[in-house]
Amino acid sequence: MIFFDNASTSRVREECLNILTHFYINEYYNPSSLYSPSVKVSTKLKQAREGIIKALNGSGNLVFTSGGTESDNLALLGLSLPKYSNIVLSSVEHSAIYNTGNHLKQLGYDVRFCKSDSVGCVDVASLIELIDDKTSLVSIMHVCNETGAINDIKLLCRKIKAINKNIIFHSDGVQALGKIKIDLDDINVDLYSLSAHKINAPKGTGALFIRQGINLTGILFGGAQEKGLRPSTENVAGIFAFEKAIKLALAEIKQHNETFRQIREKIMRELPKIDDKIIILSNENCADNILTFASNSVRGEVLLHALSDREILVGTGSACSSKNKTHRIPEALGLQKDYHDGLLRLSFGIYNTLEEADIFVKELSIAYDYLKRFKRS
């Protein structure tokens, strides 16, 4: 099986599994309990938190959540934004931001969506145009989950705060973590979302970085865990596996990106030979692990199934919206209409090899040639 859908989720790595097993069976104690084995877990939790903050060079706090979606929700809904203020998001944000934005709109906020270029990068002029003295929050993803496009968050933060220094800047870093360099103090974001299961740690764990001085209130109510910002017994096993996965991912980032680049280049070279009308959306400025392309001859979903029959797993874009038939993303990318249903996203992970790229190209070519015969009218 060739798994080229690592941006949707990923296999838990052995090093994380060992940690999970240990905390499931041995140190399973509730970190809020008062006896010493619990205090030990609680101390380790503190160390994991500090370890992650340090690894990402952030001056602030880190709240553990159930995943990227909850982190995004906590960021946008946990801020007590002034009524009548406006909020600016990009039009290619993940649904966890996009739909939370729509919810804020329903609550009466003026939610504005800035344009992106054809790769999924925020159009800086369009973003700046939407900012004014009533803007309270800007949320722009670091790496686009659909195309791998990298936004220059440092530049955006600087430009935006130059216009209005009170703006809070959030970035969804779910697809950036372990794929590109993250230096939270350098890019100067106020809030930054992370997810574990995209970097070979288990599903059900995420985190939100909160810069010192940013006031957030919890969106769930209950116990006093996570400094009152996120009640519920902490998923300690998941958190410790997450910490390990982050450290490993950061240590191996160059090595894996080199492989991803080679895989991507090989496939990019071959795609025009399969069909010279294929549009490649990702470019060399995108994160190395994502390659998205579109066809106007074969539907992405059909191609996905044909490849799946040949033991190759790819995506048609975000899994979170794969069952929702909308064209929000291709529209935002300005893709020609006849390509809208032809999107395919390949996303590589630590277990992929260059040989798999060869097999992929071969199988894609066979499947594509076969399917093109049934070209949509």
Next chain:
Amino acid sequence: MIFFDNASTSRVREECLNILTHFYINEYYNPSSLYSPSVKVSTKLKQAREGIIKALNGSGNLVFTSGGTESDNLALLGLSLPKYSNIVLSSVEHSAIYNTGNHLKQLGYDVRFCKSDSVGCVDVASLIELIDDKTSLVSIMHVCNETGAINDIKLLCRKIKAINKNIIFHSDGVQALGKIKIDLDDINVDLYSLSAHKINAPKGTGALFIRQGINLTGILFGGAQEKGLRPSTENVAGIFAFEKAIKLALAEIKQHNETFRQIREKIMRELPKIDDKIIILSNENCADNILTFASNSVRGEVLLHALSDREILVGTGSACSSKNKTHRIPEALGLQKDYHDGLLRLSFGIYNTLEEADIFVKELSIAYDYLKRFKRS
């Protein structure tokens, strides 16, 4: 190590660990993806959902969450309760309900707290008295996490709906699951919260049962998972482990309760010999796995640490509030003031044995006699 704090959390059982490992390493696919290995996971997710609903005999839906706290929040906040309506909770509810209730109060709802008896059972007359034609929601826990007190939810539901048939009844079943019989259709609750990590499944997973016809909207925003009620990639490994743990717990309920009863009776018999002023809060009508008592001579926290030094782990009540020094629970139980700091909660689990009860009594006696000498003035 003797672990008598299973109501705070519990060790993951071997059968769950096997499932977790399988879904971490082999079937790690995102259930929202479109290819067949994901569809297979998605189908299993559906089966797990239906399996749990069937095991608890409920006519309705089950939404998987990150735990009991989120389930409680989703129940109370996901209902679009009419403004100016009132909400009735018991005064001994877990903080996940109690503090969500306080949040609703801040939003302008009339939130009322009914009394409990000295064991933690809801005082039926006090509850009924608070109900009127403007009551929109009642939330009463099935088993009290502090004492093991069992509320007759069937009776309460019937009485309350006889007064006002439009009232929605929620029950926090976190401490009931696997400990007492749960028949959702028989007790006729509308919403029912569950948690995995109290029944030897991992932390980070819970569920909310929603009776057919009850309209709920999600409290987090994002993808369309869980029929739009709970976005975020499903924690499939945790969910399948949870399902397994539920089935095992229900199959073994009699066997384990028999052991719990024996452990509890043995300790109950010995407590008066250690100090005849000890007040035993739990009684034979409580869930078999919990035994809570209070002393006016030795502080619970001090006793907890002394026992911890002797490798016996117990609680002073809910771990979720153990670091919060309030007397909400002893006050609600009407406990004499000089006993307020003297609470100790023992909660038994599937790995406990009768022999451990002997050791506990012996060690408690030694620790107690020693500490009593420093009796508080």
